Amino acid sequence: MRAVGxxxxxxxxxxxxHEHPEIVSPTQIKVRTLDVGICGxxxxxxxxxxxxxxANSEYLILGHEAxxxxxxxxxxxxxxxxxxxxxxxxRRPCADPNxxxxxxxxxxxxxxxxxxxxxxxxxxxxxxxxxxxxxKNFIFVPPELxxxxxLAEPLTIAEKGLSxxxxxxxxxxxxxxQPGKPKGDGLRAVVIGAGPIGILGAMVCVLNGFDTYVxxxxxxxxxxxxxxxxxxxxxxxxxxxxxxxxxxxxxxxxLVYEAVGVSKTSFEVMMHLGINGIFVFTxxxxxxxxxxxxxxxxxxxxxxxxQVIVGTVNADKASFCDAIxxxxxxxxxxxxxxxxxxxxxxxxxxxxxLLTGKMTGIKNVIAFxx
Ligand code: BGC
Ligand code: ZN
Numbered sequence: 001m002r003a004v005g006x007x008x009x010x011x012x013x014x015x016x017x018h019e020h021p022e023i024v025s026p027t028q029i030k031v032r033t034l035d036v037g038i039c040g041x042x043x044x045x046x047x048x049x050x051x052x053x054x055a056n057s058e059y060l061i062l063g064h065e066a067x068x069x070x071x072x073x074x075x076x077x078x079x080x081x082x083x084x085x086x087x088x089x090x091r092r093p094c095a096d097p098n099x100x101x102x103x104x105x106x107x108x109x110x111x112x113x114x115x116x117x118x119x120x121x122x123x124x125x126x127x128x129x130x131x132x133x134x135x136k137n138f139i140f141v142p143p144e145l146x147x148x149x150x151l152a153e154p155l156t157i158a159e160k161g162l163s164x165x166x167x168x169x170x171x172x173x174x175x176x177x178q179p180g181k182p183k184g185d186g187l188r189a190v191v192i193g194a195g196p197i198g199i200l201g202a203m204v205c206v207l208n209g210f211d212t213y214v215x216x217x218x219x220x221x222x223x224x225x226x227x228x229x230x231x232x233x234x235x236x237x238x239x240x241x242x243x244x245x246x247x248x249x250x251x252x253x254x255l256v257y258e259a260v261g262v263s264k265t266s267f268e269v270m271m272h273l274g275i276n277g278i279f280v281f282t283x284x285x286x287x288x289x290x291x292x293x294x295x296x297x298x299x300x301x302x303x304x305x306x307q308v309i310v311g312t313v314n315a316d317k318a319s320f321c322d323a324i325x326x327x328x329x330x331x332x333x334x335x336x337x338x339x340x341x342x343x344x345x346x347x348x349x350x351x352x353x354l355l356t357g358k359m360t361g362i363k364n365v366i367a368f369x370x
Pocket of ligand 1: 039041064091117120153154157313314315
Protein backbone atom coordinates (compact mmCIF):
# COMPACT_ATOMS: atom_id res chain seq x y z
CA MET A 1 0.00 0.00 0.00
CA ARG A 2 1.24 3.51 -0.79
CA ALA A 3 2.26 5.74 2.08
CA VAL A 4 4.42 8.81 2.66
CA GLY A 5 6.78 8.98 5.59
CA UNK A 6 10.12 9.92 7.04
CA UNK A 7 13.01 7.50 7.45
CA UNK A 8 14.95 9.31 10.20
CA UNK A 9 18.03 7.09 10.06
CA UNK A 10 18.56 7.95 6.41
CA UNK A 11 17.12 11.45 6.79
CA UNK A 12 14.73 10.73 3.93
CA UNK A 13 11.24 11.87 3.19
CA UNK A 14 10.00 9.11 0.94
CA UNK A 15 7.19 7.01 -0.40
CA UNK A 16 7.20 3.82 1.66
CA UNK A 17 5.45 0.50 1.08
CA HIS A 18 3.31 -0.10 4.11
CA GLU A 19 1.36 -3.21 4.92
CA HIS A 20 -2.37 -2.94 4.27
CA PRO A 21 -3.98 -2.57 7.74
CA GLU A 22 -6.61 -5.02 8.96
CA ILE A 23 -9.24 -4.75 11.67
CA VAL A 24 -8.02 -6.70 14.72
CA SER A 25 -10.47 -5.75 17.48
CA PRO A 26 -14.29 -5.68 17.62
CA THR A 27 -14.46 -1.90 18.14
CA GLN A 28 -12.29 -0.86 15.18
CA ILE A 29 -13.18 0.64 11.86
CA LYS A 30 -11.26 0.72 8.61
CA VAL A 31 -11.07 3.90 6.60
CA ARG A 32 -10.02 4.77 3.07
CA THR A 33 -8.14 8.07 3.10
CA LEU A 34 -9.65 10.90 1.06
CA ASP A 35 -7.78 14.07 2.07
CA VAL A 36 -4.72 14.80 4.18
CA GLY A 37 -3.79 18.37 5.09
CA ILE A 38 -0.18 19.47 5.38
CA CYS A 39 0.89 21.81 8.16
CA GLY A 40 3.97 23.34 9.72
CA UNK A 41 4.29 20.37 12.04
CA UNK A 42 4.64 17.98 9.07
CA UNK A 43 7.21 20.21 7.41
CA UNK A 44 9.20 20.45 10.64
CA UNK A 45 9.11 16.67 11.07
CA UNK A 46 10.63 16.52 7.59
CA UNK A 47 13.63 18.49 8.88
CA UNK A 48 14.09 15.70 11.49
CA UNK A 49 13.89 17.94 14.57
CA UNK A 50 11.17 15.71 15.95
CA UNK A 51 8.81 13.01 14.74
CA UNK A 52 9.54 9.50 15.91
CA UNK A 53 8.60 6.18 14.28
CA UNK A 54 6.72 3.51 16.23
CA ALA A 55 9.04 1.21 18.22
CA ASN A 56 9.10 -1.56 15.62
CA SER A 57 9.45 0.61 12.51
CA GLU A 58 12.24 2.29 10.55
CA TYR A 59 9.84 4.91 9.24
CA LEU A 60 7.02 7.11 10.46
CA ILE A 61 4.06 7.60 8.16
CA LEU A 62 3.19 11.30 8.22
CA GLY A 63 -0.20 13.03 8.28
CA HIS A 64 -2.40 14.01 11.21
CA GLU A 65 -5.05 16.17 9.50
CA ALA A 66 -7.27 13.73 7.65
CA UNK A 67 -10.66 12.97 6.25
CA UNK A 68 -11.67 9.48 5.16
CA UNK A 69 -14.57 7.24 4.25
CA UNK A 70 -15.45 4.15 6.27
CA UNK A 71 -15.01 0.91 4.30
CA UNK A 72 -15.39 -1.68 7.07
CA UNK A 73 -16.62 -1.87 10.66
CA UNK A 74 -16.09 -4.58 13.27
CA UNK A 75 -18.89 -6.33 15.18
CA UNK A 76 -19.11 -4.01 18.20
CA UNK A 77 -19.03 -0.71 16.34
CA UNK A 78 -22.27 1.08 17.17
CA UNK A 79 -22.35 4.65 15.84
CA UNK A 80 -20.38 4.63 12.61
CA UNK A 81 -21.45 2.90 9.39
CA UNK A 82 -19.80 1.87 6.15
CA UNK A 83 -19.90 4.84 3.77
CA UNK A 84 -19.75 7.49 6.52
CA UNK A 85 -17.25 10.31 6.25
CA UNK A 86 -15.04 10.55 9.32
CA UNK A 87 -12.20 12.60 10.76
CA UNK A 88 -9.73 10.89 13.11
CA UNK A 89 -8.33 12.54 16.22
CA UNK A 90 -4.54 12.64 16.67
CA ARG A 91 -3.40 11.82 20.19
CA ARG A 92 -3.70 8.42 21.87
CA PRO A 93 -3.51 7.98 25.65
CA CYS A 94 -0.54 6.70 27.64
CA ALA A 95 -0.81 3.34 29.41
CA ASP A 96 -0.12 4.56 32.93
CA PRO A 97 -3.04 3.58 35.20
CA ASN A 98 -2.30 6.65 37.35
CA UNK A 99 -2.52 9.16 34.51
CA UNK A 100 -5.83 10.76 35.41
CA UNK A 101 -6.32 12.71 32.17
CA UNK A 102 -5.60 9.69 29.94
CA UNK A 103 -7.86 7.42 31.98
CA UNK A 104 -10.66 9.97 31.43
CA UNK A 105 -10.12 10.25 27.64
CA UNK A 106 -8.38 13.60 28.11
CA UNK A 107 -5.02 12.62 26.65
CA UNK A 108 -4.69 16.20 25.40
CA UNK A 109 -3.71 16.78 29.05
CA UNK A 110 -1.66 13.57 29.43
CA UNK A 111 0.32 13.93 32.66
CA UNK A 112 3.14 11.47 31.88
CA UNK A 113 4.02 12.72 28.37
CA UNK A 114 3.98 9.08 27.28
CA UNK A 115 1.06 9.62 24.89
CA UNK A 116 1.57 9.02 21.21
CA UNK A 117 0.32 11.07 18.28
CA UNK A 118 -0.62 9.67 14.90
CA UNK A 119 1.69 10.99 12.20
CA UNK A 120 3.87 12.79 14.76
CA UNK A 121 5.10 10.70 17.64
CA UNK A 122 5.51 6.90 17.76
CA UNK A 123 2.34 6.13 15.82
CA UNK A 124 1.83 6.05 12.05
CA UNK A 125 -0.24 8.82 10.51
CA UNK A 126 -2.82 9.06 7.78
CA UNK A 127 -0.75 9.77 4.64
CA UNK A 128 -1.58 6.32 3.38
CA UNK A 129 -4.35 4.64 1.42
CA UNK A 130 -6.13 2.98 4.35
CA UNK A 131 -5.95 3.10 8.13
CA UNK A 132 -7.61 1.35 11.05
CA UNK A 133 -8.43 2.77 14.46
CA UNK A 134 -10.92 2.44 17.28
CA UNK A 135 -14.39 3.86 16.70
CA LYS A 136 -14.01 6.24 19.63
CA ASN A 137 -11.14 8.01 17.86
CA PHE A 138 -13.35 9.15 14.98
CA ILE A 139 -15.83 11.96 14.53
CA PHE A 140 -18.71 11.72 12.06
CA VAL A 141 -18.70 14.28 9.23
CA PRO A 142 -21.89 15.30 7.40
CA PRO A 143 -21.64 14.79 3.61
CA GLU A 144 -21.84 18.52 2.79
CA LEU A 145 -18.42 18.95 4.40
CA UNK A 146 -16.72 16.44 2.06
CA UNK A 147 -14.42 19.10 0.62
CA UNK A 148 -13.93 21.10 3.84
CA UNK A 149 -13.58 18.63 6.71
CA UNK A 150 -9.84 18.22 6.22
CA LEU A 151 -9.75 21.56 8.08
CA ALA A 152 -11.34 20.02 11.17
CA GLU A 153 -8.11 19.07 12.95
CA PRO A 154 -6.43 22.49 12.69
CA LEU A 155 -9.75 24.04 13.73
CA THR A 156 -9.80 21.88 16.88
CA ILE A 157 -6.81 23.85 18.17
CA ALA A 158 -8.97 26.99 18.25
CA GLU A 159 -12.02 25.13 19.57
CA LYS A 160 -10.12 23.70 22.50
CA GLY A 161 -8.38 27.04 23.05
CA LEU A 162 -11.67 28.87 23.26
CA SER A 163 -13.31 26.29 25.50
CA UNK A 164 -10.31 26.72 27.82
CA UNK A 165 -10.84 30.49 27.68
CA UNK A 166 -14.48 30.21 28.72
CA UNK A 167 -13.73 27.89 31.59
CA UNK A 168 -10.74 29.92 32.83
CA UNK A 169 -12.53 33.23 32.52
CA UNK A 170 -15.58 31.95 34.37
CA UNK A 171 -13.50 33.02 37.41
CA UNK A 172 -14.79 36.58 36.85
CA UNK A 173 -17.68 38.37 35.14
CA UNK A 174 -16.17 38.49 31.67
CA UNK A 175 -18.21 36.64 29.04
CA UNK A 176 -21.48 38.16 27.83
CA UNK A 177 -24.39 36.45 29.59
CA GLN A 178 -27.24 38.20 27.81
CA PRO A 179 -29.68 35.75 26.28
CA GLY A 180 -29.56 35.66 22.50
CA LYS A 181 -26.09 37.19 22.35
CA PRO A 182 -22.83 35.28 21.77
CA LYS A 183 -20.47 35.00 24.73
CA GLY A 184 -17.80 37.15 23.08
CA ASP A 185 -20.18 40.06 22.54
CA GLY A 186 -18.52 43.31 23.63
CA LEU A 187 -15.07 41.68 23.87
CA ARG A 188 -12.07 42.26 21.60
CA ALA A 189 -9.78 39.56 20.30
CA VAL A 190 -6.40 39.78 18.60
CA VAL A 191 -5.24 36.76 16.62
CA ILE A 192 -1.50 36.75 15.91
CA GLY A 193 -0.66 35.05 12.63
CA ALA A 194 -2.65 34.51 9.44
CA GLY A 195 -1.82 30.89 8.62
CA PRO A 196 -4.57 28.26 8.71
CA ILE A 197 -4.58 28.13 12.53
CA GLY A 198 -4.84 31.93 12.70
CA ILE A 199 -7.53 32.27 10.03
CA LEU A 200 -9.63 29.43 11.48
CA GLY A 201 -9.09 30.88 14.97
CA ALA A 202 -10.29 34.28 13.77
CA MET A 203 -13.39 32.67 12.26
CA VAL A 204 -14.19 31.06 15.62
CA CYS A 205 -13.68 34.42 17.36
CA VAL A 206 -16.03 36.20 14.95
CA LEU A 207 -18.59 33.42 15.30
CA ASN A 208 -18.44 33.84 19.07
CA GLY A 209 -19.12 37.56 18.80
CA PHE A 210 -15.64 38.98 19.46
CA ASP A 211 -14.60 42.13 17.64
CA THR A 212 -11.67 40.36 15.96
CA TYR A 213 -8.32 41.64 14.64
CA VAL A 214 -5.72 39.52 12.89
CA UNK A 215 -2.15 40.77 13.26
CA UNK A 216 0.26 39.40 10.68
CA UNK A 217 3.35 40.21 8.69
CA UNK A 218 2.37 40.78 5.07
CA UNK A 219 1.20 44.27 4.14
CA UNK A 220 -2.33 44.40 2.86
CA UNK A 221 -4.03 43.80 0.53
CA UNK A 222 -3.05 40.17 0.11
CA UNK A 223 -4.84 36.83 -0.24
CA UNK A 224 -5.05 36.31 3.52
CA UNK A 225 -6.17 39.85 4.37
CA UNK A 226 -8.93 39.53 1.77
CA UNK A 227 -10.17 36.25 3.21
CA UNK A 228 -10.01 37.62 6.76
CA UNK A 229 -11.89 40.82 5.99
CA UNK A 230 -14.53 38.89 4.02
CA UNK A 231 -15.78 37.21 7.21
CA UNK A 232 -15.82 40.35 9.31
CA UNK A 233 -12.44 40.43 11.05
CA UNK A 234 -9.95 43.30 10.63
CA UNK A 235 -6.50 42.60 9.20
CA UNK A 236 -3.60 44.64 10.61
CA UNK A 237 -0.05 44.30 9.29
CA UNK A 238 3.04 44.35 11.50
CA UNK A 239 4.71 46.12 8.56
CA UNK A 240 2.95 49.41 9.26
CA UNK A 241 1.50 48.99 12.78
CA UNK A 242 3.52 48.41 15.97
CA UNK A 243 2.01 46.35 18.81
CA UNK A 244 1.42 49.62 20.74
CA UNK A 245 -0.38 51.13 17.76
CA UNK A 246 -2.38 47.93 17.39
CA UNK A 247 -3.49 48.20 21.02
CA UNK A 248 -4.47 51.86 20.51
CA UNK A 249 -6.57 50.87 17.57
CA UNK A 250 -8.25 47.87 19.16
CA UNK A 251 -8.91 49.39 22.58
CA UNK A 252 -8.59 47.09 25.54
CA UNK A 253 -7.45 43.67 24.26
CA UNK A 254 -9.50 41.02 26.08
CA LEU A 255 -8.18 37.94 24.30
CA VAL A 256 -5.02 37.18 22.38
CA TYR A 257 -4.99 33.98 20.35
CA GLU A 258 -1.39 33.34 19.34
CA ALA A 259 -1.07 31.34 16.12
CA VAL A 260 2.29 32.44 14.79
CA GLY A 261 4.85 30.34 16.67
CA VAL A 262 7.21 33.30 17.06
CA SER A 263 8.00 34.33 20.63
CA LYS A 264 9.17 37.89 19.89
CA THR A 265 5.93 39.11 18.30
CA SER A 266 3.92 37.18 20.88
CA PHE A 267 5.56 38.78 23.91
CA GLU A 268 5.45 42.21 22.29
CA VAL A 269 1.71 41.88 21.93
CA MET A 270 1.44 40.42 25.44
CA MET A 271 2.80 43.74 26.77
CA HIS A 272 -0.44 45.29 25.54
CA LEU A 273 -2.92 42.74 26.86
CA GLY A 274 -5.84 44.55 28.52
CA ILE A 275 -7.29 44.49 32.01
CA ASN A 276 -8.62 41.01 32.90
CA GLY A 277 -7.28 39.81 29.55
CA ILE A 278 -6.29 36.28 28.61
CA PHE A 279 -3.44 35.31 26.30
CA VAL A 280 -3.57 31.87 24.67
CA PHE A 281 -0.42 30.34 23.18
CA THR A 282 -0.80 27.64 20.49
CA UNK A 283 2.46 27.98 18.52
CA UNK A 284 5.44 25.68 18.96
CA UNK A 285 8.66 27.54 18.05
CA UNK A 286 12.01 25.82 17.66
CA UNK A 287 13.64 25.58 21.10
CA UNK A 288 16.79 27.56 20.21
CA UNK A 289 17.13 31.31 20.61
CA UNK A 290 16.72 33.83 23.39
CA UNK A 291 14.58 36.85 23.76
CA UNK A 292 15.08 39.86 25.98
CA UNK A 293 11.92 41.43 27.25
CA UNK A 294 10.68 44.04 29.73
CA UNK A 295 10.12 41.47 32.44
CA UNK A 296 9.25 43.87 35.23
CA UNK A 297 6.65 45.68 33.17
CA UNK A 298 5.19 42.38 32.03
CA UNK A 299 5.01 41.00 35.57
CA UNK A 300 3.40 44.21 36.86
CA UNK A 301 0.77 43.98 34.13
CA UNK A 302 -0.02 40.35 34.80
CA UNK A 303 -0.58 41.05 38.49
CA UNK A 304 -2.17 44.48 38.44
CA UNK A 305 -4.41 43.66 35.49
CA UNK A 306 -5.49 40.18 36.62
CA GLN A 307 -4.19 38.61 33.44
CA VAL A 308 -3.94 34.96 32.43
CA ILE A 309 -1.29 33.46 30.15
CA VAL A 310 -2.14 29.91 29.06
CA GLY A 311 -0.79 27.33 26.66
CA THR A 312 -2.96 24.80 24.87
CA VAL A 313 -2.03 21.74 22.82
CA ASN A 314 -3.97 19.12 20.90
CA ALA A 315 -7.72 18.66 21.42
CA ASP A 316 -10.30 16.46 23.06
CA LYS A 317 -13.22 14.77 21.33
CA ALA A 318 -15.65 17.54 22.27
CA SER A 319 -13.43 20.04 20.46
CA PHE A 320 -13.50 17.84 17.34
CA CYS A 321 -17.30 17.80 17.52
CA ASP A 322 -17.30 21.60 17.94
CA ALA A 323 -14.98 21.89 14.94
CA ILE A 324 -17.30 19.87 12.70
CA UNK A 325 -20.30 21.90 13.90
CA UNK A 326 -18.51 25.22 13.28
CA UNK A 327 -17.17 24.16 9.87
CA UNK A 328 -20.82 23.66 8.93
CA UNK A 329 -21.58 27.15 10.24
CA UNK A 330 -18.63 28.70 8.36
CA UNK A 331 -19.76 26.87 5.23
CA UNK A 332 -23.22 28.46 5.53
CA UNK A 333 -22.05 31.96 6.48
CA UNK A 334 -18.79 32.40 4.60
CA UNK A 335 -18.59 29.70 1.91
CA UNK A 336 -16.05 31.52 -0.26
CA UNK A 337 -13.73 32.36 2.62
CA UNK A 338 -13.76 28.74 3.76
CA UNK A 339 -13.12 27.51 0.25
CA UNK A 340 -10.17 29.85 -0.21
CA UNK A 341 -8.37 28.51 2.88
CA UNK A 342 -7.75 25.27 0.98
CA UNK A 343 -5.31 26.60 -1.59
CA UNK A 344 -4.93 23.48 -3.69
CA UNK A 345 -5.37 19.73 -3.75
CA UNK A 346 -2.48 17.67 -5.02
CA UNK A 347 -1.96 14.04 -6.00
CA UNK A 348 0.30 11.94 -3.73
CA UNK A 349 3.16 12.21 -6.25
CA UNK A 350 3.65 15.85 -5.21
CA UNK A 351 4.50 14.97 -1.60
CA UNK A 352 8.18 15.88 -1.84
CA UNK A 353 7.71 19.49 -2.84
CA LEU A 354 4.75 19.91 -0.50
CA LEU A 355 6.71 18.64 2.49
CA THR A 356 10.24 19.82 1.78
CA GLY A 357 10.00 22.32 -1.06
CA LYS A 358 9.13 25.98 -1.03
CA MET A 359 5.49 26.05 -0.04
CA THR A 360 2.99 28.65 -1.13
CA GLY A 361 -0.69 28.93 -0.36
CA ILE A 362 -2.56 28.63 2.91
CA LYS A 363 -3.61 25.00 3.38
CA ASN A 364 -2.33 22.44 0.89
CA VAL A 365 -4.05 19.09 0.74
CA ILE A 366 -3.03 15.72 -0.66
CA ALA A 367 -6.05 14.05 -2.22
CA PHE A 368 -5.44 10.35 -1.70
CA UNK A 369 -8.60 9.24 -3.43
CA UNK A 370 -11.95 10.58 -4.59
C1 BGC B 1 -1.25 19.08 16.00
C2 BGC B 1 -1.62 18.65 17.42
C3 BGC B 1 -0.41 18.09 18.13
C4 BGC B 1 0.73 19.09 18.08
C5 BGC B 1 1.99 18.65 18.80
C6 BGC B 1 -0.03 19.97 16.01
O1 BGC B 1 0.33 20.26 14.68
O2 BGC B 1 -2.32 19.77 15.41
O3 BGC B 1 -2.65 17.72 17.36
O4 BGC B 1 -0.76 17.81 19.46
O5 BGC B 1 1.04 19.36 16.72
O6 BGC B 1 2.56 17.49 18.29
ZN1 ZN C 1 -1.24 20.12 11.89
